[in-house]
Amino acid sequence: MLNNTILYNSEMTFLEFLDEMDQSGNGFLVVIDSNRKLIGIVTDGDVRRAILNKKNDTINNVINFSPITASSKLSHKEKMLILNDIKRRQIPVVDDDNILIDIFYLDDDEIHYHNNYVVIMAGGLGSRLGNLTKELPKPMLKVGGKPILERIIYSFKDSGYNKFIICLNYKGEIIREYFGDGTDFGVYIEYTVEEKRMGTAGALGLIDTKLDEPFFVVNADILTSAKFDELMSFHVNSNAVATMCVKKMQYQFPYAIIKVDDSNSIKGINEKPVHEYKVNTGIYTLNPEVLAEVPINEYLDMTTLFELMINKNLKLLTYDFDEYWLDIGRKDDFKKANLDLSI
Numbered sequence: 001m002l003n004n005t006i007l008y009n010s011e012m013t014f015l016e017f018l019d020e021m022d023q024s025g026n027g028f029l030v031v032i033d034s035n036r037k038l039i040g041i042v043t044d045g046d047v048r049r050a051i052l053n054k055k056n057d058t059i060n061n062v063i064n065f066s067p068i069t070a071s072s073k074l075s076h077k078e079k080m081l082i083l084n085d086i087k088r089r090q091i092p093v094v095d096d097d098n099i100l101i102d103i104f105y106l107d108d109d110e111i112h113y114h115n116n117y118v119v120i121m122a123g124g125l126g127s128r129l130g131n132l133t134k135e136l137p138k139p140m141l142k143v144g145g146k147p148i149l150e151r152i153i154y155s156f157k158d159s160g161y162n163k164f165i166i167c168l169n170y171k172g173e174i175i176r177e178y179f180g181d182g183t184d185f186g187v188y189i190e191y192t193v194e195e196k197r198m199g200t201a202g203a204l205g206l207i208d209t210k211l212d213e214p215f216f217v218v219n220a221d222i223l224t225s226a227k228f229d230e231l232m233s234f235h236v237n238s239n240a241v242a243t244m245c246v247k248k249m250q251y252q253f254p255y256a257i258i259k260v261d262d263s264n265s266i267k268g269i270n271e272k273p274v275h276e277y278k279v280n281t282g283i284y285t286l287n288p289e290v291l292a293e294v295p296i297n298e299y300l301d302m303t304t305l306f307e308l309m310i311n312k313n314l315k316l317l318t319y320d321f322d323e324y325w326l327d328i329g330r331k332d333d334f335k336k337a338n339l340d341l342s343i
Helices: 014-024 044-052 078-088 129-131 148-158 173-180 202-206 229-239 288-293 302-311 331-341
Strands: 003-007 028-032 036-043 090-094 100-105 117-122 163-168 190-193 215-219 222-224 240-251 255-261 266-270 274-286 316-320 325-327
Touching: 003 129, 014 044, 028 100, 036 044, 036 090, 078 090, 117 148, 117 173, 117 202, 148 163, 148 173, 163 173, 163 302, 190 202, 202 288, 215 229, 215 288, 215 316, 222 274, 222 288, 229 240, 229 274, 229 316, 274 288, 274 302, 274 325, 288 302, 302 316, 325 331
Parallel strands: 003 028, 117 163, 117 215, 163 190, 240 316
Antiparallel strands: 028 036, 090 100, 215 274, 222 325, 240 274, 255 266
């Protein structure tokens, strides 16, 4: 068989499948039958999403049964164009009968990533996590065996974004030593350093790099399977100045709510009502002109920045998403994150 292929076996456990993926060495497997007919593909991203969305009980929930393929009749250049378009490094090559002929690979330097930067706010103290952040900054706490920040970087890279600006403060040297300039992770990383705590938006005023395209801002303590390319497309196509990624939550009140009038007469009973609301996920897309709203070297939270823009009647939108999301702010959240990523 070709390298990075595996025979389809519906009885294979998820752990066994992960072991095969690990041995492949590049986070990509092509699933075929005994006649080499293409069944589907699996990438690292598929595995992460399955774990986060708790759909890792069977390998059928991990396999992409309708992958993009390249015809064996295409030229080398045409295959490259397909991969550049879909932001992937590998693609199955099949004949007219969907028989796997080859796997075509791109090197990292051949992939055309988006020009948009990702700004990661990694300067928080993580004080609510207690002793967990005594020696390590919160973004370096390991979830499922990898630092939270590394998972965020790979999530964006999977979506076609490889340019990062990481804003540092508390124990920032640990982050800089681990990631360096990003070469070992196949990305480009720059840093800004806060000499004092500047909130979730204040560090934007320290960025020296000229940002000509809309860019992401994301907190370094979230775990999510959000589709960042869809968020950016929504932001650009809607002509918004800033977009806040939000998630719908529900809270069920534990008691019956009694409606009464001024004379204390009962007019209605609502038994344990469920309230729906939208929460800020700490993921944003901003246009470069937003940076003009950020004061230099002053504390500023992102919500305050949005309020400033509201007062100027700028076009601000929310983007709703249903994918997995968890803010790792407390010890219980950290435990849940590791539980969600456990196999």
